[in-house]
Structure formats: structure tokens, C-alpha cells
Amino acid sequence: xxxxxxxxxxxxxxxxxxxxxxxxxxxxxxxxxxxxxxxxxxxxxxxxxxxxxxxxxxxxxxxxxxxxxxxxxxxxxxxxxxxxxxxxxxxxxxxxxxxxxxxxxxxxxxxxxxxxxxxxxxxxxxxxxxxxxxxxxxxxxxxxxxxxxxxxxxxxxxxxxxxxxxxxxxxxxxxxxxxxxxxxxxxxxxxxxxxxxxxxxxxxxxxxxxxxxxxxxxxxxxxxxxxxxxxxxxxxxxxxxxxxxxxxxxxxxxxxxxxxxxxxxxxxxxxxxxxxxxxxxxxxxxxxxxxxxxxxxxxxxxxxxxxx
Amino acid sequence: xxxxxxxxxxxxxxxxxxxxxxxxxxxxxxxxxxxxxxxxxxxxxxxxxxxxxxxxxxxxxxxxxxxxxxxxxxxxxxxxxxxxxxxxxxxxxxxxxxxxxxxxxxxxxxxxxxxxxxxxxxxxxxxxxxxxxxxxxxxxxxxxxxxxxxxxxxxxxxxxxxxxxxxxxxxxxxxxxxxxxxxxxxxxxxxxxxxxxxxxxxxxxxxxxxxxxxxxxxxxxxxxxxxxxxxxxxxxxxxxxxxxxxxxxxxxxxxxxxxxxxxxxxxxxxxxxxxxxxxxxxxxxxxxxxxxxxxxx
Numbered sequence: 001x002x003x004x005x006x007x008x009x010x011x012x013x014x015x016x017x018x019x020x021x022x023x024x025x026x027x028x029x030x031x032x033x034x035x036x037x038x039x040x041x042x043x044x045x046x047x048x049x050x051x052x053x054x055x056x057x058x059x060x061x062x063x064x065x066x067x068x069x070x071x072x073x074x075x076x077x078x079x080x081x082x083x084x085x086x087x088x089x090x091x092x093x094x095x096x097x098x099x100x101x102x103x104x105x106x107x108x109x110x111x112x113x114x115x116x117x118x119x120x121x122x123x124x125x126x127x128x129x130x131x132x133x134x135x136x137x138x139x140x141x142x143x144x145x146x147x148x149x150x151x152x153x154x155x156x157x158x159x160x161x162x163x164x165x166x167x168x169x170x171x172x173x174x175x176x177x178x179x180x181x182x183x184x185x186x187x188x189x190x191x192x193x194x195x196x197x198x199x200x201x202x203x204x205x206x207x208x209x210x211x212x213x214x215x216x217x218x219x220x221x222x223x224x225x226x227x228x229x230x231x232x233x234x235x236x237x238x239x240x241x242x243x244x245x246x247x248x249x250x251x252x253x254x255x256x257x258x259x260x261x262x263x264x265x266x267x268x269x270x271x272x273x274x275x276x277x278x279x280x281x282x283x284x285x286x287x288x289x290x291x292x293x294x295x296x297x298x299x300x301x302x303x304x305x306x307x308x
Numbered sequence: 309x310x311x312x313x314x315x316x317x318x319x320x321x322x323x324x325x326x327x328x329x330x331x332x333x334x335x336x337x338x339x340x341x342x343x344x345x346x347x348x349x350x351x352x353x354x355x356x357x358x359x360x361x362x363x364x365x366x367x368x369x370x371x372x373x374x375x376x377x378x379x380x381x382x383x384x385x386x387x388x389x390x391x392x393x394x395x396x397x398x399x400x401x402x403x404x405x406x407x408x409x410x411x412x413x414x415x416x417x418x419x420x421x422x423x424x425x426x427x428x429x430x431x432x433x434x435x436x437x438x439x440x441x442x443x444x445x446x447x448x449x450x451x452x453x454x455x456x457x458x459x460x461x462x463x464x465x466x467x468x469x470x471x472x473x474x475x476x477x478x479x480x481x482x483x484x485x486x487x488x489x490x491x492x493x494x495x496x497x498x499x500x501x502x503x504x505x506x507x508x509x510x511x512x513x514x515x516x517x518x519x520x521x522x523x524x525x526x527x528x529x530x531x532x533x534x535x536x537x538x539x540x541x542x543x544x545x546x547x548x549x550x551x552x553x554x555x556x557x558x559x560x561x562x563x564x565x566x567x568x569x570x571x572x573x574x575x576x577x578x579x580x581x582x583x584x585x586x587x588x589x590x591x592x593x594x595x596x597x598x599x600x601x602x603x604x605x
Contacts, residue, residue, distance in 0.1 A: 079566035086568070106568075169455045177371040178566025186373070193374035198366065198382070199544040201458065201552055204536075204562060215445055218455045 041275045043071045047081020047094035048180050049206045050123060050224035051264055054295040055094055058283060061291055065282065069275050075205070079178025085267055086110055091276050093267040096123065096180035096224070097187075113270035118307060120283055122298035124248035124261045125184065126225045127235045128213045135161045137236035137245035140189055140259060146170055146220065147185070149195045156218065165217060173209050173221030174200035181206065184262055185222055225249075226296030253298040264297065345585060349578030351570075357579065368543045370563065370573045378576045380583075385545045386553035390535060391528045393464030393549070394471060398528075399521055401468070402475030406520070409476065410483035411505055422477075429473035433534040440466045440538025454550040458540030461549040466538045467531055471524035478523060482516020483509060515598045522595035526588050532557040556580050 045055055052075035059071035081093035082103055088111040099107075099115055108114050127143065129135055133156075142159060145151040156163045156170055174196060175182040186196065203209045209221040214231035225248045228234055236245035239259045252258040272280055282288050284306045289299040300306075358378070361367075365379025409421050444465065445457035452461075486509055494504040510517070532555075540552025541562065560577050567574035 077566060083566065083568055165453070167455045171456050176562050176566070178563070195369050195372045195374070198368070199542050199552070201456070201540045201542045202554070202562070203541070212458070216449070216456050 039068065041069045043069060043092065043276055043279055044084075044090045045071050045073045045092045045094065046076065046084045046090045048078045048096040048264070049075045050078075050096040050181055050226070051094040052206075053226060054121070054264075054292060054297060057291045057295050058288060061287065062279060062282060065287075066275075066278070069279065071279065077176065077178045078180025078183070081267075085115055085269060088269060091268065092280070095265040095267055096262065097183045098263075098265065099267060107269065111269055115267045115269060116271060118266045118268070118280055118283075119263045119300070120266050120280075121264045121289070121292040121300060122253050122261055123264055124225045124253045124258045124298065125181065125222055126228060126248045127237060128210055128221045128223060128228075128232045129235060130213060130217045130219055131231065131233050132164055132217050133161065133233065134163075135159065135235060137238060139238045139241050139243070139245075141241065143189050143237075144191065144194075147172060147174070147196055147200070148190045149197050151197055163218060167216075167218035169218055171216055171219040172197065172200035173212050173216075173219050174202050175206075175209065175222075176202050176204050181222065181224065184260075188260055188262075224297070228296065250293070250298045254301060261298070342585060345578055345581045348570075349575050349582055352572055352575035353579055353582075356572075357576075362576075362579070366543065366545055368559075370567075370576065376572070378572075380556070380580060382543045382545050383554055383556045383559050383580070384583075386539065387529060387555040387557070389460050389546050389553055390463040390467055390539060390555060391525060393460055394467035394528045395521070395525060397465065397468035398471045398475055398524055402472045402520070402524065403479055403517060405472070405476045406479030406483060406517075407505055407509075410480045411501065411509070422480075425473050425476050428469070429477070431470075433470065433531060434537075436466050436470055437534040437537030440534060444538065448550075452550065456540060456550075456552060458538060459550050459552050460539065460546050463535045463539035463553070463555075464549075466534050467528045470531060470534065471527045474527055475520045475524040478520035479513075479517050482513040482520060485516060486512045515601050519595040519599045522591050522598070526591045526595070529591065530557060530584065530588055532561050536561055556584055560584075 045059065048055075052073065055071075055073045059073050062069065062071055078093075078095045078097055081090065081095055082099065084090035085093040086103065086107045088107075093115075099117070104115055127138060135156075138159075142153065145153040153159060154170055155168045157168055175185075186194070190196065201212065203212060203221075206223040206227045209223040210227045210229060210232055213219040213221040214229065225234070234248055236247045237259055238245035246252040246258045248258055248261075253261040266280065266283070268276060268280070284300070292299040362378055362380050363384070364381055365377065366382040366385075367377040367379040368382060369375065369377045405421075405425070409418055413421065440462050441458070444462045448454055448457035448459070448462055490508055490512055491504060494508045495501075499507070535555050536558035539555060539558065541554045541558060542552035543554050544551060546553050560580055563573070564577050567577060
């Protein structure tokens, strides 16, 4: 066993040396870059995973318009954005669900400022299935019975869907519990107070949901319409059995016929000012709204009032 | 008497102090981490935490609007199932490889093998997770006609591949520590090489091999990223190898970022941390005591 000790020791020393060198290098490089461009304004933008590609596209385009401002975008889920807002560590929080009163109060208590809400676009929450699945449309009740606690649907045959091969079990793909999409789905489809059925595959991102559904013949999942790919099929949704079902697209979202369309929000702490205000104003501009369309979401109606 | 320069004496003392500090710091860190984890979880642990529900209920609803429940039984079962499966693969494979490298291999091949196995240990866990998510997922669906490939089998195989290098490298050290006189004596009695391994070396090295296995178990229990991606992350007690599960570590990784600091949910995640810490501590302590047993003999 002595050889083991020796080996561990020399490995430790080597690791320590590398660590020290890395620290020195990191300090040096930080020092250099810091001294070169001191006057850049940074806007911190965190939150919704549904919106992360959209926010990234905005940030990249804005860098061309306003080179002195850098918008730093990160995802993690609406809950992450809200937590950052409450802690006061973010300038703009992206959110695919509305803030709850209790979260408003908490932010006010922690930072002294009340969050301001801006609707920056719409998303038709899409229901995805595998391409081989013959199902074309589904009702909200059926979704609730598939996903809800003590819901009765566990097999595709119960929906009178005949799956090719043996994949009759419905593989529910869901999201992690801080996701705004998870909250929205629970509130609107399962209904207030009802929980998800245990045993769903809880993915950590909107993209992961679509990815898993595309690889799993028996799967069903929900995610923002911006994540649709040619590898999966989106279902048409009907409010009740017998109603007409609608596809998740721009038109059906704007005329409110798609039943699970939702606004996408950005929140600031207090009234936005300075560069943040200018950025939000740009998001509402024609260029900003065109990027919403390009990212696969629904822009605000052209005639509507703009808050900024 | 020869006097050493004062400067040298001071420098030496200072160096000694510094090294001593480095040595003690490891202990400080371990206790510091345990203290921190315990402090974060303790508020809820002693006030309102339902220990029965935690250990015996599978209902994990940390963010429910109507009825918050913290039942971790399914998570414990998830960790246990992937760990046991991983060990079923990794132990025979790892010990076998250790025996081959230590006893049957030519010196040249031995070096190559050892380097390759250490390379296996150097692959980051997120890469393993990615392999599980993409390659293994579709492979399992196709081979077993399973509804989904992210399951106990996938997680167990990935974890087995990750713990094999540890088992091989420590197991090989244990075999090497058996004095050559044992081998010579055995061969002189006219046994075959296989008989020598089976009847002499394995009994002589059994404590070291057991320690290797236990350290492998510790690795498997503590692994997070790979199992988060490969097991499907579903709260469920597995009934077969084809069921998705969620482990204790993956739950912390997925939910800690979102839980509001000092909320109940946050504290429960730290209680899971305490549980994990206790498990790995027990496993490592056992391994260490066993290794000590080897040395005293």
C-alpha cells in the first residue's frame, strides 16, 4: 500500500502546482483585459430557459447597435431569474410565467424596489410527440389525465392511439420544478392545487425535452414553440373534447384560439433607467420584435401600446 | 560543534510550519464542509422535518402549491439501484483487470494498460453523461426494445465504467503489496499460476481488494452529472432495469440553484447532503480501516 500513498502524494503536488500556475495566469489575464476596456456597461440578464435563445439573439444584435453596452445572458429557468431578482443580483430577469404576489413582496422586502413587468412577446406552449406517433391532436383534459397526479392515462391505447412497435407506455417528459414552463403547465393544464404524477422524466432545459422526445417513440413533452425541430411533431390542442383543435402558430396565438399561449416577461427591479431602459425600449422596437419572430416565438401585435 | 546560520534555521522552521498547516488544512476543510452542510440543513431538521416521510414516502413534491411533501424513498432507491448495478459490472471486471495487470501481463503491455486505465479515470463525468444521453440511450432502445433508454441500466453501466479505473488501480496496488516470497513459495510447491492467484494471492490481498471495491462504491454513490443525464431523472422506485430513476445527488444538482436560500426546500436539499455525506463517510472510513488492517499484519 505504500506505493499507493506515494503515487497519491506526487499526484497531489502536481495538482497543487498546476492550480497555483492557473491562478496566476487567471489573475494576469483578468488584469490585462480589465485595463483595456474600462468603459463598457454590462447588463445582467438571467432566467427563463424558454427565452434563453431569444435573449441571446437580442443581446448579439444589440451589441451591433450599441457597442458600449454588453448584455450578458444566462439561462437556468425562470425560477433562477426570479431568485436573482429577489437577491438583487440581476438587471433584467426573463420569466415565462408571471411573478407571484409573494415573490413581489419578497423582492420589495429584500431590495426595497418593486419588480416591474414587461411583456416582450408570446409563446404558444407546444406539446411534442415522436414523429412516428400517429396522434395529431389532443385535448387539455387528456393532457391533465396524462400528466396530473392520479390521472388515468398511462398507455397510448387508452387514447385510442395505436403505436407502432411495443412502445405503448406513455413516456412523460417534464421539466425541473423551478421552470416557469413547469409552473405554467401545472397551473393551466393540471389546475390550481393539482400536482404532477410522479415518475415523469424531468429534463433540465426546454431543448432537452424536445431532444428526448425526438429519440423516444413513446414520449410526450411540453416546451416553448421556439424549440420545435423537424425531428418531432407538435400536436394541435383543443380546449374540450369535440372542440376544434388549433396548431401552435403566430396567428392562433394572437387571436387567442390556441388555448395554452402565454406571454413572455422581462422583469426589472423598480422603474428601469439608463442603459437598461434603452435596451428594453430597443426590445420593443421593430428590430427587437423581428428577432422574436426569428427565434420562433410570437411578437407583440403591431398596433398595441408599448410601455417604453 | 558546527553552528548553522540563523537564517537557515528560521527558514526551515517557517517551512515546517507551512507544511504542517497544509496537512492540518485538509482536516479543517472536511470539518468545515460538514459543519456548513449541517448548519444549512439543521434549522428544518429539528423543526418540522418529518423524518418518517423522508425515509418511507416516495412522494417528492418540493414545490407543490397545495401540499408540499419531501419523501426521499424513491431517490434513495434510485441511488441504491444504480450503485448496486454498477458494482455488479465493475467489481468482477475491475478485480479481473487488476489480477491480469499485476500477475499475467508482460511489463510492456502492463505500462500501456495502466496508462490507458488512468486515461479512463480522467474523462470528465459530463462527457460520460453525454455518452449515456446520446449513444447508450438509442442503443438500449434498439437492443432491448425498451420504451426509453435513460434508465437504471444506462446509469449503472456508465457508473461501472467510471468506477472501474479506481478499482483496478487500487486493486493492482493491493496485489503488488503481497510479498514475492508468497508467489515463490506457491510456485515451488508446484501449483499453476491460476491456483497461485486463487489460493494464495487473493486471500493475502483480500483487505486491499475490499478497500478498492468500497472506494469504487463511494465514487458511484457520489457521482452526480453523469447519472443526472443518463438515468432519466424520474421519481420512481425501479421495478426493472428499464425503469428511469432519480438519484440523491442528481436531485441536489437539479434543484439547489432554484430553491430560495434558507427556504424549507433548500434546507431539505441540505439534509439530503447530510445523508450523502454520512454514506460516503461510512464507506470511506470502512475502506480506510480495512486498509489499516492490511498494514498491521
